[in-house]
Amino acid sequence: MIKAIKGTRDILPPASAVWNHVEDVARRVFRAYNYQEIRTPIFEETALFARGVGEDTDIVSKEMYTFEDRDRDKTSLTLRPENTASVIRAYIEHRLDQQPGLQKLYYMGPMFRRERPQKGRYRQFYQIGAEVIGSESPAVDAEIIEIVVEILTRAGLDGFKLFINSVGCSTCRPKFVASLKEQLKEVAPRMCEDCQRRAETNPLRVLDCKVPEDQPIIEKLPSILDHLCEVCEKHFRYVKTYLDDRKIPYAIRPRLVRGLDYYTRTTFEVVHGALGAQNSVLGGGRYDGLAEMLGSKVHSPGIGFSIGEDRLVMAVEEARPDMLLHSADLFIAPMGEEELRHCAILARELRAKGICVELALGGKLKRLMEIANKIQARNVLIVGSDEIAAGTYTLKNMMTGEQESVNRAQLAEKLKN
Ligand SMILES: [Zn+2]
Ligand SMILES: [Zn+2]
Structure with missing residues (x-):
């Protein structure tokens, strides 16, 4: 008998009703904020993700489904492990920078990563996300966070927590990384293998380490928030003010970093208790350098998020069992x-x-x-x-x-x- 491949699954009724519900809610919220849908291909040239996601990440180094095309030049293709790189590629390719105003795009669909299968983790998983391209304004950051809160709330989820941070810019971050690297020289030998390697290659990502034994050491490392330049400090202050205006509760988590150079300023994450250890429902952040990194001639700052739909559905099933009654x-x-x-x-x-x-x-x-x-x-x-x-x-x-x-x-x- 042929069965579904390990790490993939069939979504059957009545569970599919919860998926429909979550997607309907997201579409309605995106419509209300005047976002429009973008659909990019499921596979792209491998180089796009290597550059757009980062060679040093787990995603690119061990989790991508990469294969050679059968055509004569044997192009290396990869099933998309995430969608931001594809959206930016489309933005550049179709010269969307020449359209008036901001580009406000959303997407939903399957992504593919060869992760170790475990509860709540799938090799074909689903994301609902959005990208706003064309402005550095902190007002955009606050709006995109507001959208996230709207989607989660209207989907029926409560008790989630929003964490925000700023990771600085190309002016202030290198100084922070240098001082981090200096401190890591002393403590890294006592940390996990990944951290020992990252202490050299990408010190910021040490802050991201989930290994419990490393946590007391990480807590004592310097905070990027003490190293922000004036412009970044002001930007972050405005993001916080705009969230306060909206009465959106948040906590600051200085360790919420993105290890790649094109990530700038605002990062955010939402966690939910029902999901146990893998309790992050979504992550997002600003990527003012990504478009240039992928070949744009024009400065095209952007910010986006992606919701792990599988996890959101799991949390909604728990919060709203009535959804399963069709x-x-x-x-x-x-x-x-x-x-x-x-x-x-x-x-x-x-x-x-x-x-x-x-x-x-x-x-x-x-x-x-x-x-x-x-x-x-x-x-x-x-x-x-x-x-x-x-x-x-x-x-x-x-x-x-x-x-x-x-x-x-x-x-x-x-x-x-
Ligand atoms: Zn800065
Ligand atoms: Zn570690």
């Missing part, structure tokens, strides 16, 4: 073949008015009522030749058990109430 508004039970023909037309009429109808194919009444119960239909309409002749039907409310006589014209209105 039921038809109406179950129509025709008593015979002639009645079925009549009911098919009736069902189409009601469906066109937005009513969710399950039309049975006929059979014994007892059996049909069993099905109606099993699928938890909210109402049942039994249709025999008498009902058709009279033009009125008996509508049974399955919650209350009440029955009433309803004519065809009233039916849709009744069901909507």
Whole structure:
């Protein structure tokens, strides 16, 4: 028997309803903020991610699905491990910088990373994200964080925590990294293997280490917030003020860093308790140097986020178990073949008015009522030749058990109430 590949999964009903819900909510929020969808290919040239995500990251060094194309030049292709690099590539390729105003783009879809399979981690996983390109203003940072909060709240999640930080810019960060490197010389030998290596190659990423034994050492390392230049300090101060204006609660987490040079200033993360150890629901940040890094001739500062949809769905399932209850508004039970023909037309009429109808194919009444119960239909309409002749039907409310006589014209209105 052929089964789904390790690290991938089928999303079946009723769980798929939660996915639909989360995606509907996100689309509505993006619409309200006037963001538009961008769809980029699932695979790209490997070089895009090597540059856009960073050679030194775990993603690029060990987790990408990379393969050679069969065409003559044997291009190296990679299934997208994330989507920001693709969005920026599209932005540059289609000269979106020449469009008026900011580019406000959102996406949703599958990403691929060859991670060790464990609960809540998948090799094909899903992200919902957005990118705003064309401004360095802290007002944009605050708006994008507001969008994140809106999506999570409207999806039904509460009790999540927002962490923010600033990672500085090309003026102030190198000085911080130098002083960090200096301090790491002393303590790195007592840290994990990754940290020992990063202490040399990319000291900022030491701050990101999740190994429990390293935490007491990391806590004593210098904070980037004490090293911000005047411009970055002001930018961060405004981000905080704008969040305060919006009454969006946050905590500052100086260790929330991004190890790559094109990340600048604001970074943020949202965690949620229901998700245990891997409790980060989303991450985001500003990347003022990324477009240039990927070949843009124009300075195109940007900021974005990506929500781990698999984890968000898991958290929503826990917070809103009612989401898993899907039921038809109406179950129509025709008593015979002639009645079925009549009911098919009736069902189409009601469906066109937005009513969710399950039309049975006929059979014994007892059996049909069993099905109606099993699928938890909210109402049942039994249709025999008498009902058709009279033009009125008996509508049974399955919650209350009440029955009433309803004519065809009233039916849709009744069901909507
Ligand atoms: Zn700075
Ligand atoms: Zn470590």
